[in-house]
Amino acid sequence: MTARERVAGTVANYVDERTGAAKWMKKNLTKVFPDHWSFLLGEVALYSFVILLLSGTFLTFWYDPSQREVLYEGTYAPLNGLHMSAAYSSTLHISFEVRGGLLMRQIHHWAALIFMAAIVVHLMRVYFTGAFRKPREFNWIIGVGLLTLGIVEGFLGYSLPDDLLSGTGIRIAEAIIQALPVVGSYLAFFAFGGAFPGEAFIPRIFTVHVLLLPGIFLALITVHLMLVWYQKHTQWPGPGRTEKNVVGYPLMPAYMAKAGGFFFIVFGVTAFLGAVASINPIWLYGPYNPGQISAGSQPDWYMGWLDGLVRMSPPLESHFLGHTVSWNILIPGLIVPGILFTGMALYPFIESWITGDKREHHLLDRPRNVPNRTALGAMSLTFMLVALINGGNDIIATNFHLAINQVMWFSRIAIFVLPPIAFVVTKRICLSLQRADRELVLHGRETGRLLMLPHGEFVEVHEPISPELAWKLTAHEQAPALALEDVDARGVRRAGGLKNKLRKRISQANAESISKPTLNDLKEIEHH
Numbered sequence: 001m002t003a004r005e006r007v008a009g010t011v012a013n014y015v016d017e018r019t020g021a022a023k024w025m026k027k028n029l030t031k032v033f034p035d036h037w038s039f040l041l042g043e044v045a046l047y048s049f050v051i052l053l054l055s056g057t058f059l060t061f062w063y064d065p066s067q068r069e070v071l072y073e074g075t076y077a078p079l080n081g082l083h084m085s086a087a088y089s090s091t092l093h094i095s096f097e098v099r100g101g102l103l104m105r106q107i108h109h110w111a112a113l114i115f116m117a118a119i120v121v122h123l124m125r126v127y128f129t130g131a132f133r134k135p136r137e138f139n140w141i142i143g144v145g146l147l148t149l150g151i152v153e154g155f156l157g158y159s160l161p162d163d164l165l166s167g168t169g170i171r172i173a174e175a176i177i178q179a180l181p182v183v184g185s186y187l188a189f190f191a192f193g194g195a196f197p198g199e200a201f202i203p204r205i206f207t208v209h210v211l212l213l214p215g216i217f218l219a220l221i222t223v224h225l226m227l228v229w230y231q232k233h234t235q236w237p238g239p240g241r242t243e244k245n246v247v248g249y250p251l252m253p254a255y256m257a258k259a260g261g262f263f264f265i266v267f268g269v270t271a272f273l274g275a276v277a278s279i280n281p282i283w284l285y286g287p288y289n290p291g292q293i294s295a296g297s298q299p300d301w302y303m304g305w306l307d308g309l310v311r312m313s314p315p316l317e318s319h320f321l322g323h324t325v326s327w328n329i330l331i332p333g334l335i336v337p338g339i340l341f342t343g344m345a346l347y348p349f350i351e352s353w354i355t356g357d358k359r360e361h362h363l364l365d366r367p368r369n370v371p372n373r374t375a376l377g378a379m380s381l382t383f384m385l386v387a388l389i390n391g392g393n394d395i396i397a398t399n400f401h402l403a404i405n406q407v408m409w410f411s412r413i414a415i416f417v418l419p420p421i422a423f424v425v426t427k428r429i430c431l432s433l434q435r436a437d438r439e440l441v442l443h444g445r446e447t448g449r450l451l452m453l454p455h456g457e458f459v460e461v462h463e464p465i466s467p468e469l470a471w472k473l474t475a476h477e478q479a480p481a482l483a484l485e486d487v488d489a490r491g492v493r494r495a496g497g498l499k500n501k502l503r504k505r506i507s508q509a510n511a512e513s514i515s516k517p518t519l520n521d522l523k524e525i526e527h528h
């Protein structure tokens with residue numbers, strides 16, 4: 001035994017005698033995880049969260065969360081002698097005078113953008129592969145919670161500098177709160193501690209941004225990862241992989257090394273972006289003043305869709321019993337996002353209701369094999385994309401020499417027309433890919449080699465595919481649609497007729513697929 005091993009052994013023994021950790025570690029460090037690049041997306045979200053905590057802590061050393069008016073006398077000459085809030089002035093101080101301050105601000109902002117992008121792409125991976133199915137529904141709901149919190153946390157974060165851009169965003173948030181019928185104006189007064197903008201808002205959102213939400217994030221991420229640990233990770237179908245086993249590498253040493261290295265790659269990329277790519281140059285916007293607005297105000301991308309929905313809404317307002325209901329804000333700002341996020345949270349239960357499938361699933365779906373789900377995902381993304389485009393309607397109009405109304409009318413029509421088209425096209429593509437898989441299994445791969453038969457006919461030589469690939473292409477289930485008859489076996493009409501009819505119709509559409517090759521099909525081909 002070397003001296004180093006002896007020291008390590010003594011330390012490990014010391015800790016084990018006091019905590020009993022050895023048994024737990026032995027069991028868990030050898031836990032097997034499946035391997036696939038798409039499983040790294042959740043890790044990117046996790047690592048950027050760590051980067052956010054570290055860089056954010058640095059910023060709190062100098063940031064002053066106060067709307068107290070100060071006279072700017074710092075090194076950024078164009079703003080010298082201007083009255084502004086202490087929050088804005090301290091952010092300028094971090095950017096121009098604190099050593100490494102601008103780099104840290106930019107790393108923090110880039111990490112936030114990467115965090116949100118990683119969450120969205122991770123969500124898409126989980127959705128399109130069906131990883132949310134039983135028993136992972138709770139983790140899906142926690143995920144939707146994390147996404148919602150991420151949007152709020154990001155918004156509060158870029159509101160803190162109290163520059164002209166962020167102040168405009170807060171003004172919109174105030175309008176959305178006020179649009180709530182009856183309680184809206186009271187809630188806005190409560191949040192702002194009086195009339196907008198007041199002096200209470202920045203200190204309040206600072207506490208929420210650095211204390212409350214990160215605390216909730218930490219708790220939710222911990223539960224999220226504990227559930228991944230307990231329920232085990234899903235895996236892609238392949239030879240030897242079943243619903244009952246996990247094929248992969250042990251946590252120690254394979255994943256410890258990979259995850260450690262990957263953390264530094266994510267940190268490196270974020271630091272590189274922070275060093276070379278300017279982001280949120282608040283000194284160009286100037287301090288916030290409710291009487292001013294800068295042209296081309298844009299929120300960060302994960303809020304852009306919401307802004308886009310509000311921008312495209314027609315001016316609808318009703319007045320009754322002395323109250324004004326601003327439908328133009330209420331519908332795009334609260335009702336539509338509410339429906340979207342509630343629908344997303346409930347999706348695992350909706351799908352299991354449609355398919356009647358209550359079993360556990362640990363093998364992932366290839367998106368093409370579940371055309372309706374994939375098409376619904378494409379439809380939702382198209383909806384979001386159109387809304388996001390309209391969130392930049394002024395920038396698009398300026399850059400492409402269009403009238404802002406043209407962009408807005410395009411979005412107003414496209415938001416209704418393009419998502420259903422995306423649904424139909426995606427579903428057709430999935431079915432075509434299924435057809436291509438069937439062809440591949442039955443007839444093998446086209447080699448591009450032409451053979452002339454003795455009677456002069458040309459045929460292309462096909463090569464049989466490997467048994468592994470054939471297994472992968474045919475391993476999925478093709479469950480039939482639910483047989484929900486209107487009358488039961490004794491001829492009595494079932495209760496809930498309309499609900500049953502709807503469920504039957506959706507279940508039929510959901511079960512539409514190209515039948516995968518059977519053993520008989522293969523035998524028949526061999527016979528030929």
Ligand code: HEM
Pocket residue numbers: 038039040041042043045046049119120122123126131132136139140141142143144146147221224228232233234235
């Ligand atoms: C702060 C944000 C989040 C973090 C840090 C995070 C982290 C992770 C990690 C590290 C994994 C295991 C590796 C992987 O499958 O990628 C995972 C799995 C999972 N996540 Fe997330 N996640 C976040 C948000 C979300 C969201 C928004 C959803 C969906 C709405 C979601 C749903 C899931 C599910 C269902 C699993 C289990 C997947 C499986 O076993 O295949 N997560 N998450």
